[in-house]
Amino acid sequence: MVCPGKGEKLELRDITLPAMKPTMVECEILYNGLCHTDIHMKDNDWGISNYPIVLGHEGVARVTRVGVGCDHLQVGDLVGITWCRDSCRKCDSCLAGRENICETGYQGTYLGPAAGCWGKDPHHEHGGCMSKVMRIEERFAIKLPENLRPEVACPLICGGGTVFEAVVDYVSSGKSVAIASIGGLGTAAIRFAKLFGGRVTALSRNESKREKSLLAGAHEFVACLGDADKMGELSGKFDVIIDTNPTNPDIGPYMGMLKFNGTYCKVGIPAANDMNFTYAWIPTIFT
Numbered sequence: 001m002v003c004p005g006k007g008e009k010l011e012l013r014d015i016t017l018p019a020m021k022p023t024m025v026e027c028e029i030l031y032n033g034l035c036h037t038d039i040h041m042k043d044n045d046w047g048i049s050n051y052p053i054v055l056g057h058e059g060v061a062r063v064t065r066v067g068v069g070c071d072h073l074q075v076g077d078l079v080g081i082t083w084c085r086d087s088c089r090k091c092d093s094c095l096a097g098r099e100n101i102c103e104t105g106y107q108g109t110y111l112g113p114a115a116g117c118w119g120k121d122p123h124h125e126h127g128g129c130m131s132k133v134m135r136i137e138e139r140f141a142i143k144l145p146e147n148l149r150p151e152v153a154c155p156l157i158c159g160g161g162t163v164f165e166a167v168v169d170y171v172s173s174g175k176s177v178a179i180a181s182i183g184g185l186g187t188a189a190i191r192f193a194k195l196f197g198g199r200v201t202a203l204s205r206n207e208s209k210r211e212k213s214l215l216a217g218a219h220e221f222v223a224c225l226g227d228a229d230k231m232g233e234l235s236g237k238f239d240v241i242i243d244t245n246p247t248n249p250d251i252g253p254y255m256g257m258l259k260f261n262g263t264y265c266k267v268g269i270p271a272a273n274d275m276n277f278t279y280a281w282i283p284t285i286f287t
């Protein structure tokens, strides 16, 4: 499926795949999740889209061909395709397994020149997972267990990974953890934070997410976001707040909900017209 231009409908078209390199695998895409980033990229909300563009970066695929330089995947393996298709593999970040912050810029799965260093080797015309077939570096086709259901695997590949990193870094057994804003990211964050031993409170604007949050494993649910008085009632309660809201709310009330030396971690990316993150100094000094 190809998006021919900014905001346009996707069309079924033939595409030309990149030349097969010895270090690449070719895959048949079986399933693909839809991430909100795909919609931002379709509409060029961040000014980094090139067209035509093949979207999709939560792919589950079957390896159908391996290059002669590949060293661990085999034909028939089930793999996950993410937002990255290559990186320098030499810098400190890459060597630490943090290719997403590669010092020279990772190569985005379907990014082109408008994305600067993240699209220096243009892949927008054939790159994404909304395709029957794709070619990608073996290093960035992540082997999946055969018993992982694709409808579970797809959202883990981007949205799940986004909050997993925050949970791994900040949540440990016994910590009091708030997950703010309960959409796809928030629901995954509740599950991960509980698995890591956190005491999990889900925070939302109203009661509509209560059942979903408790079903995901939250110990408590509080409808308080956007209401400074209600947020104030949770003063000093949390070791960690993972905020998945993809906008820039006033973070003052969030800081008030932290214990001393607590951690506020913001994940998710706002639209381009909401990119300035500002905050008053004083509350960070006294909390």
Ligand SMILES: [Zn+2]
Pocket: 087, 088, 089, 090, 091, 092, 093, 094, 099, 101, 102, 103, 104, 105
């Ligand atoms: Zn690197």
Ligand SMILES: [Zn+2]
Pocket: 035, 036, 037, 038, 057, 083, 158, 159
């Ligand atoms: Zn995504």
